[in-house]
Amino acid sequence: MQIHHRSRLATGGIVLALTAENPDDIWCIYNLLSEGDEIVVFTSRKVKKESPLVASVKQEVKKFNIKLLIEVGRQPSTPKNVQRITYASSQDDLQVSGKNIADNPFVKVCFARKIVTNMQIGQYHTAEIRLHSKITLKKAIWNSYYNEKLNEVTNVTNQAEQTFLVVDSGKASLYFILRYLTKEAFSLTYNIPNRKISNLRFSHHQKAIENFYKAIIKKLCEAVNFDVTRTIVITGPGFTKTSFYNYLKENSSKLGYEVLNKNLKSFILCDSTSSDRRAIGEVLRNQAFVSRIHDQHYIHHNRAIDTLKKRLEDNDETVAIGLEDVCKAVQLGAVDSILITEYLIRNGYTEQRKHIHHILEDAKRHGGKVYYLSDEHYSSEFLTNLTGVAALLRMSIEGIS
Template identity: 25%
Template sequence: MRLLRQQIDARTGAGTATLLPEEPEDMWHAYNLIQPTDHIRAKAVRRITREVGAGATSSQRVALDLTIAVTSTDFDLASNELHVAGRVASETEHVKMGSHHTLDLELNRKFTIEKVDGWDSVAVDMLREACNTSSRAEMWAVVMGEGIANICLITEHQTILRNRVEVSIPRKGKGHMEQHNKGLEKFHNTLVTTLLRDMESAKRDAQTEKTVPLLLASAGFYAQAFLQFMKEYAVRTGDKFLQGALPSVVVAHSAGEHVHNLAEVLASPAATSKVSDAKFTRETALMDTFMKHMRIEDGRAAYGPREIERAVESGAVGRGGGVLLISNTLFRSNNIAERKRWVALVDRIKDVEGGEVRVLSSLHESGKRLEALGGIAAILTYPLEEMDEDEEEEVANGVRGDEEMII
């Protein structure tokens, strides 16, 4: 995203920012930046119907600059389109105040955001991050099993499932070996062609010469077998694109073939070696640390809105290791008060407590894990006692004997 112009008052937060989205990922940033009640100004095409006397009408399409007050946003992940709906907020000669309009934000088309309530700290941070083009890690990942594969594109802020390949491979058994091998061959063929199609079209869209690394992850040795197949395929077909991509292929171990199995893959050395210090690897590592504290029950981990607020009250998310993990979905809440609540919490940790705040993207696996926990979690500086204290029954639970277990 290119920042064309920025006029934000540092003290009051009032002002506007004019942005030019350049990469597909910028649409995701725009989606997170634009809140209901914001004013967005962008080029729009609108059909104007005019009466030309005696009940006859003429209609024509007019390109014009429109300012709308946002009521809702709609982001289509697959096509990467952002639709912003709202009511017209500045009168023009063609369009009346208050009439509805939906702006379609597109790549390489500038738009201006004005925050009516002023830019809060989270919004300013988001803006800064959106315009920081220096670190743009990207990676293709195929998480696969036998006869099934998910093709994903992992970018700085998103994990996008681009395709899913499913071929049923007959299992081993008396006399079915032939069918098993045939099925496997068919699966590999389908997967390699689908993958190449995805990668090539993405490369065309991005218009870069840079080769995006490819990560193959699976349980067992399915990924290894597929890499072997790709190598043979590259030689057999003489596919230049595939031959160019082969050196940057990494094979990693995952527990399964699901997209959410990527979480553990991204934390593995195989992935971090290719895209060191990308946002998604840092986030995954943080979630793992949180889980570790949860598991060893040292009381230094908490999750859930109420509990986190209580922890922050008691000053446990502060200097010396306090980390707040918060999902960006909380800031996208349609309820303004709700957003303010979280912005206030973030500000307090950063400015008063001196802790660290990480906004996790809900489109990454780490963010999804966080969402399961209510969208907010924290690593604490010191253990907090449990909120509800009824530990005394522990003894009863330890009893075992000849009695049948209930499960």
């Protein structure tokens, strides 16, 4: 994330001018935005040019900055189909809908010709925020949660990606593990005929496997940037992953993929029983692998989730589920750590977000840890089904079930 300008408001808010440089930055902006914010973003609109001398209308697309207010609550004038903030991880695309609160530069009179656009103050507009988009954000409320998120994405050392290649017979998927996202880079399926005793069948089987491996290597070379990615974990059930890794070592140079050959030391083999993204969780629970991870951010989150699952399975009473019980545990100084989804923080009303923030700050003052789990990250699925917030306690508390 590139920060061009940063200034605090007398009311305690902040004004930021930002440029998103990678998918994590888009996700960070998504979590910084909330109802009541003002945002200036580059957009486009169809513009009509009319002339009183000629009975014709010329229409073209103009690009300009627009200032939107993300409204608090559902207003009577708000169209029913307006979703204020939506995120698409597959396209690294963030859409923001709001009310136009500034004059549009294209509504003006120029000599005998009038340039007209449908954009007026009070009308709703949806703008897109993509990679390398520059925005200006004005937030009335700025707290430690927002500050922590911004500091994390502006720290270059936190941008190292871990990559997982999950391989099974005729199936391969590549995942980037960013700080907040588990992003699928590609997925391949390949028809491999059964191996038979006859030489002809065996030949077809071997040729299909070789073509499958070549397809993976080609996709791998196109998707991975070794200037950023430090570790590529090859995992999956059975022996396919080992067979592919051996083929990669022996043939990457012969096939002309020198960049892969030079970075073979970045590849790690690790066992798992799953052939989909669940394999990532299995690998991250492998202590032998954990010691080789460069960024421990999601390792700690994964361990906290595992501890929560274990205590629930054992009917351990040192767990609090839901905002009310977590708040009670915090007030008694009994919280060791809190796990909370960013969805819960992002989608609450202003007063609810303030209440959550006070709870988290009180927990930190009493020595507790807070883990924010991205709802786009595989490790948050379990917590989302438990109201979105839970606490691991130092002791059991009467009245908390």
